Amino acid sequence: KPDFAERLAIRLGAATEPATVHALDGVDLHIHRGEVVGLVGESGCGKSTLGRVIAGMLPPSEGRITRDGQDIRALRGADARKMRLATQIIFQDPMSSLNPRKRVSEIIGEAPRVHGLIPRREVRAEVGKLLATVGLDPTMADRYPHQFSGGQRQRIGIARALAVNPDFLICDESIAALDVSIQAQVINLFMDLRRQFNLTLLFISHDLSVVRHISDRVVIMYLGRVVEISPADTVFDAPRHPYTAALLEEIPRLDRRGRRFTAIKGEIPSPVNPPPGCHFHPRCPHAFDRCRLERPALKQVGAGQDVACHLNDGNGLIDTPSRQGE
């Protein structure tokens, strides 16, 4: 089997569409089957747009998304539908994505019924099974969304996504609106489901600490560009992009008590008119002349670690970002 058959490849050019403020600029990403990839960046960096483009919900103006070697937008008819169902997005706010007038049984059973995935008379039993799979009582199938807690509603959203047998889930801030204790439960559920159904997961979050323990690889985005792709362990121990390092500094850590708090200075610039050269230069403590003029390319700097920063050229490697600033 050729290597490309095992991965989802995304090659994107400039902005996705004129009306979209969250432009994507030269994103080139491969997601391997069975992987959990964390996609992290501040709001407005384009990560949600990227999730929608990958899911086929938004057309890229340039570039393509391939899955098992096939361009997802070139497919037609039954093939296109199959491809669309195979990738499901779970959004942040389950309340706005669940129809308040429909019973849970209808919400979860609708897609498999409409697409003829299971015989009509088996839909109800299937819904019960799915509810149990996500840790809910199957006898709750006749209730309405407002009769559930936030965490339970997110589980309903997950059951609805699973109902069409996807092999790839995109979780867009899926736990951001939940209480911290509930967040951990829903993350555990995702990890269980991953094992149970051999899922590939793209976990989108503004919070690096959320993806820390669940991701195999972490992709860091800044203003529409990927600035670092690293194995999860590496990204926390040895971040190689100053923005990644700054994000890490923002995670409160007990063992760092007493250390100077170096949160990222400045506001995230407008994605409509991003700074030239390296987009991060107005906020970067290590910026030098070249950063203001020239866009840094994403280059391999270590095992599985790709970074877009001029400091990584030649022997100008950053040891630790904090030392560089001294």
Ligand code: SF4
């Ligand atoms: Fe900072 Fe320059 Fe690297 Fe951009 S390219 S992150 S401005 S050092």
Ligand code: MG
């Ligand atoms: Mg978003």
